Amino acid sequence: MTELIALSGISKSFGPVKVLKDVGFDVRPGEVHALLGENGAGKSTLIKIMAGVISPDGGEMKVNGRPVRFASPREAAAHGIATVYQELLLFPELTVAENIYLGHAPKTRLGTLDWPAMRAGARALLDSLDSPDLDVDVLVGKLSVANRQRVEIAKALSQDAKLVIMDEPTAALADADAKRLMSVVKMLRDRGVGIVYVSHRLPEIFALADRVTVLRDGAHVGTRAISEVDEAHLVSMMVGRAIDHLFPKVDVPRGDVVLEVRNLAYRDVVQDISFTLHAGEILGIAGLVGAGRTELALTIFGVTPATSGEILLDGKPVAIKSPGEARGLGIAYIPEDRGLQGLIRPQTVRENVSLAVIDRIAKALVVDRGRESALAKEAIARFGIRTRGPEQRVRQLSGGNQQKVVLAKWVAAEPRVLIMDEPTRGIDVGAKAEIHALMSRLAGQGLAVLMISSELPEVLGMSDRVLVMRGGRIVRAFERDAATPDAVGSAMTAAKSGRSLESAGASAG
């Protein structure tokens, strides 16, 4: 059988940095070929070469057995290659149908857009993706991430793609949406489409992939049939070493109640929330995207101050009306989106780490540079931040290391309550384990940790207790022993509470 696409000896450098060294990769029709590797391993570069975004310095690429050289993504598309990027490249102000047919819309004989054909075509494509619920006339900007992804896939199919490249398609999805996406992928595969599937979520890869290729530091480590490998094997291929504990949860004696929340509400997004959080405890909050978890965190942290209810610290009621007040009370919030809310990307590691305590390390208005540098160096050592030094700009760091900088910034503020929102989203396996280890260590030092996560294994692996949110409320609470995947998973999804997926997704932003 001829491969849909076959790459051999591919190499690529950016300046002095070799990002790909002699890499081979191929995809057969009707196959899901997973591409694995830590961040910075060269996956994105390889994808971009196949998609025609960048051209390789050396090596050969064949499509259906014929050598090709793509000068642009358009040429790749003409060869039947479509890419669904992590950051979805859709136009929010255009409708679903317009987005699907953008650039290759059906025309009437007069040369104008053939709207009926476009809408009917879009309808048929979405139906074939088992998405009859998606309206072709709605603006894409109003859709949830999951639905936008379906539009993106429909767009790929509308160009008659034979090979679909998916870059971390489930990274931003909650488990239920991820499952639905996976069934779409299977459907495409059964139709003979070849799929390159990039994901950090190993269970997905075992559920979907036929073969898996692992890259490390730009080099091809190996390609295996999925039946030949297990999870530990893949992880050690990726990181070049074995990771003993994926979730290094340490049992810490539960201390006093630090944070208590009573009947907390923010508008109708967060309702009637009550819980206690103890020193040394990791309290996990599970739920689907749009369940109100991030909104709860933002309410406690004062970004969207509570409209009713009480927050108590050490048993004393406090009013938190701004993030500044929350910080002053010893609460830290590590946001869901590092780039958007966590980091000042043009600034250095030193300047980012000191930002939350900049007032405190200033004497007579002047920042104590010595203390600041010491703080940064200590953070680099303590959190294992891989950087050239305190003066490196954070935008040059990898995702995992950026997350460590955000963590270091807040730990420098010596908080007593640490709220972590999706602490390991989009981070590779090695860095993930490090973040989990740090989390355990911080809890061991008596910090009270509130962890929001859409990854069930993470919630179950790291939490002492698990709260499940749905529709802005806490619907179930589990002790660690009772928190099984089935129990928590069904509490997350059970009995749709009247809110459609659409509105849930839209409010998640």
Add this chain to the structure above:
Amino acid sequence: MSAQTLARPVPARSWRVVAESYGQELVILGALVVLFVGVGLYNPRFLSATSLTSIFVGNAYIAIAAIGMSMVIISGNIDVSVGSLIGVLGTIAGTLAVNGAPVVVCWLLPILIGVAINALVGVLVAYARIPSIVVTLGMLSILKGGLISATGGAWISSLPPEFMIAQFRLFGLPSSVYFMVILTVAAALWMRHSAFGRTIYAIGGNPEAARVTGIRIERSVVAVFAIHGMFAGIAAILFATQLQVIQSTVPPNLELTVITASVVGGVSILGGTGTVIGSTLAAILFAAIGSSLVFLNVSAYWLRAVQGLMILATVLADMARRRRA
């Protein structure tokens, strides 16, 4: 990869870091040196004391206004009304002076008015959440229209000599040069080493992250505009006292010259990066270019074209740097 990175530690203060932080400033400094040497060789009179003094004296107020402008742009905002504000404040100063107000009042009151006006702009930007370009466009029209209506464009002359602070000399150098150097150095240190300065960089670099880190963005933005108003006030006093008459109109294109100095000086129009040293160097560079055109027998009208080219070149260089990073 990580092992290699750890294995070769780079000293914290490597050239690479300096070049990264001060790239644009070094480029402009180089351009200044090339310009002075080149034009000096062609026409040695360019390097005469009179020529050099006139370059600094006539343009120090632009550099000083650019200090405040740079702070505003670093914070992620912009002010297109600074030219009108300088015109208004200069006229107020001159009017006070010819009406016999004490010179200290003539100098300080306009500065305080500048602070107040721009603090108001800051409040509208920070609390009413109106984009700064809109607020300052409005302010531009109000100030410009108000000034022309109030004065009818009349010139203010017979200013008392003790009011003419820009013409004071110390060790043979005019006071504007001292103002320019001292204010630039002070502002540069303040931006780099004070908690407030850091906050400004953080807000411009990522307002959302700054807010979630517990920084009070609103207050800082008001403060930045107020400080910018102070620099505009000082610039206005120097502008008003450099000649024997005040034209009581808005100097044409002044806001653009000031913004250009900031941007060419390395302040990213997107906010979050740049220094006030760069903007002062750029202001000097413009003045020197303008002056050199005379010595090279080239029409002075080319100055604006040269400034325009420099903006484009700077932004292109900035984009190239970003892409590499």
